[in-house]
Amino acid sequence: MMQQTADERPGIAAAIIVHEGRVLMVRRRVSEGKLSWQFPAGEVEPGESPADAAVRETKEETGLDVSAAKLLGERVHPATGRLMSYTACEVVSGTAHVADDEELAELAWVAHDEIPEYVPYGLYEPVQQYLDGALAR
Template identity: 40%
Template sequence: MGEQDRIDCVGALVYDEQHRLLVVQRANEPGRGLWSLPGGRVEPGEDDPAAVTREVEEETGLQVSVGELVGEVEREAPGGRLYVIRDYEAEAVGGTLTPGDDATDARFVDRNEFDALPTTTLLASTLAQWNALPG
């Protein structure tokens, strides 16, 4: 599999003061109607932090300061390609929470709310591995 078959993506782990996790309901495939972390493709010329900042603002209205890389996952993409998704810690520093762009809804959820949502494949188990589930 060549580099052109790998699609670079980023995601954001954003928590509020109560350690609730920011999640978005996806408006488009893959995973339309399911809940996931805000994020998306890295555009040409962007580094990961720039992509995280842009995607979070587009999908949730929040401006974030991007922190450490938490982990990386790979997911199948159409046409035998591969999404390579790097998830970063990020902290909300401004903006107003309002769903936009690829998100039907955006909200901070606690653990019980998270567990009750239909989330994208392997999101819950991946966050558990990373010790990153909401409080």
């Protein structure tokens, strides 16, 4: 069996959840570099698809039941070096709250024009393009 290198760490799946004209963002208790506000996200478990991981992490972190709509894109994150996948999700039921208070400090439903205040360094382009379309209505 080959030894795992750092780059073979599990990928991170992020959920892009748009509801009533806003996108759900969470603030982690421990910020990763300058990443403070981000999307609900977590490691993809063995045998799990990125979409399934995004749905599961959203439930664990925010208590929200969502369904995966489409994969928006994947990239190696420039700040963390982790493989990231971004899945657009739709709310099925529930009300978002800080369900995992060890991980999360707070969450917010962010309007389109507020995104730069939360993510001043800009979003991954396919995610921004999706939000431009989904939130511009």
